[in-house]
Amino acid sequence: MTTLWKRFKYAFEADLHNVFDKKEQKNPIAMLNQYIREAEKQTEKTGIWIERQSQLKLQLEKEHQEAQEMLVKRTSQMELANQTNEGELIDFAQSEVTAYTNRKEVLQASILRTTEELFGLEQKYEEMKHKVKDMKVRQLQLMGKENVTRAHHQMDRMLQPESSNNGDKRLAAFDEMEQYIDRLGQRIEKEHGVSSMERRLAMLEKNEEPKHEVV
Structure with a gap:
């Protein structure tokens, strides 16, 4: 199992290095996304192996x-066989006790070894899961930086057009926009002023209308 783990570890590292080499010159967010997907796949495969190892331990x-139950049973039967003085029955019972004793010892050693290996695998598996989680946190950090950078770039293009490409064209567009707004504002103010004057004149005329005397 240790050899299998080393082979997996080296294959895992090689895959990740290969991913980095191919995407080194590309978008770091895309590279990290691919890295995380590969790490998640490898972690999922490792989880399957650990589950199999756990099932083997249970088996x-x-x-x-x-073996323990049969050993107890055959030991009791051997004691009864010894009381009968039947040689063949005694020999069979003794051979059975020996077989189950040896099997029990072999299984006990296998369980101890498997338990240690499983514990080591589970530790490394937890490390892998933490590593993936850390990468996802890093992914969020990079996405945040990318968003801030894009936002600043977009705002700078709006607030400081002279610093962007085609600055002259953008400045001309801004000038035209400002002139249009100024003209529109002047027209609105003029229309508002005319409307106000007309209302005042109308009110003045109304107030000056001759009042008819009631006879």
């Missing part, structure tokens, strides 16, 4: 429990 424990 070994089941076999050990059965």
